[in-house]
Amino acid sequence: MAQNTVMDMNYKGQPVPSAIAPSMSAFSQDVCGIPVSGAVSSTVIGVSGGTVYTDANCERIKIAKTLNDLGLKVAAVATLCADNRVWDAMLMSGTPCPIDGLIGDAARDAWIKKNPEKFEKLYGKVPPLSASIAKPTEDK
Secondary structure (H helix, E strand, C coil): CCCCCCCCCCCCCCCCCCCCCCCCCCCCCCCCEEEEEEEEECCCCEEEEEEEEECHHHHHHHHHHHHHHCCCHHHHHHHHCCCHHHHHHHHHCCCCCCECCECHHHHHHHHHHHCHHHHHHHHCCCCCCCCCCCCCCCCC
16 A cells, blocks of 8 residues: 655755865966866755866976076977977077077078978078088088
8 A cells, every 4th residue: 555655844044055166276386287167056966176277388488497497508499499489480580490409500401401381381482591501612
């Protein structure tokens, strides 16, 4: 024999469920993380969560600064040149990014041989190799 049961609950005075987003701070810390957190709550359930996104450009700058502080200036510049905006700016300023240990005109020529399309994008054509890099002559 089945019974019908009626249950009457009184929630008067009971606090509403809450969801509190986790606190994550990146202030006054030497980190390259961007914290993101959030929370949602209803009358029945609350959910919260968070994560940290890494800023690759921030990491690149910190690595370059450390290399520079160690006296490895060419390595620091090469690290920054991994960003295409820096690569373009270096080339447009007349100081191409290092490649295979080469700097200056030798690096420019090596880049022209390796990626002529980058120069075509910037200048509309592939420039000639530098005249300052002459082939060695034989002494008589």
